[in-house]
Amino acid sequence: MQHAFAYDEVAILVRHWFEIDLNDSHLEHGTRLELRRLVPQDRRGTESAAQKILVDQPLWRADLFDRLDEPPGNFTAAHYHPFFTGPEPSERHYLQEPPWQWLQEELTNPTGLTDLQLTAWDVEDITSDAAEIIETARRRAATECTSIEQCFAWTRDARRTVHLMLDQLERPDLLDRDHVLPWSRGHAGL
Known part of the structure; x- marks a missing residue:
C-alpha cells in the first residue's frame, strides 16, 4: 500500500x-518516503478524459526504519539517500536528530531536499502539505505495524525485492527465517 502526493513536476x-540488511541479516522496517519526478505524458482523449500520471525517476528517499532486533520506535536504522543515480540510491546518511523533527524540517524547506530545481509551485505545495505528509508517514511507522501479518499486508509487493535480498546475504545463518517467511515463500533457498 502506497500513498501519493502528486504535484506539478x-x-x-x-x-x-x-x-533485510545484506551484511548481517538483521531486519528493518518502517516508513519510506520518496521524492520522485513526474514524467510528462502525451494528452489523450477529450477534454474530460482521464490522463496518465507516471511517477518515475527517484530523486531523494528517507527511510525512517527500526531494527526488529531492538525495541519498537528505536529508529536505529533511520537514514536518507540525498540523491539517486538512475534508479539506484546513494549511500545511507544516518540521521543525527529525531526522525519526525528532521522530516518536518526537510518538508518545510523542500528546496533543500535535492540539488534538482523544484518549481516554486511544487515547493509551495509540499510545504503546505507537510503536516499531512508527516501524518501519513507516522501511520506507516514501524510502531504502527504490530504483527508480521500486518507488516506483510502493507509490504507484500516487496516479495520479489526480498527474494533478491535473500540471494545476496553475507550471513544467511543469522536470518530470522520465521519472521521473513511471508515474504520468502516461493524462494528457492528457504
Whole structure:
C-alpha cells in the first residue's frame, strides 16, 4: 500500500517498507518516503478524459526504519539517500536528530531536499502539505505495524525485492527465517 502526493513536476510516495540488511541479516522496517519526478505524458482523449500520471525517476528517499532486533520506535536504522543515480540510491546518511523533527524540517524547506530545481509551485505545495505528509508517514511507522501479518499486508509487493535480498546475504545463518517467511515463500533457498 502506497500513498501519493502528486504535484506539478514531482510526487512524494509514502509507504511502509521491510528489508533485510545484506551484511548481517538483521531486519528493518518502517516508513519510506520518496521524492520522485513526474514524467510528462502525451494528452489523450477529450477534454474530460482521464490522463496518465507516471511517477518515475527517484530523486531523494528517507527511510525512517527500526531494527526488529531492538525495541519498537528505536529508529536505529533511520537514514536518507540525498540523491539517486538512475534508479539506484546513494549511500545511507544516518540521521543525527529525531526522525519526525528532521522530516518536518526537510518538508518545510523542500528546496533543500535535492540539488534538482523544484518549481516554486511544487515547493509551495509540499510545504503546505507537510503536516499531512508527516501524518501519513507516522501511520506507516514501524510502531504502527504490530504483527508480521500486518507488516506483510502493507509490504507484500516487496516479495520479489526480498527474494533478491535473500540471494545476496553475507550471513544467511543469522536470518530470522520465521519472521521473513511471508515474504520468502516461493524462494528457492528457504
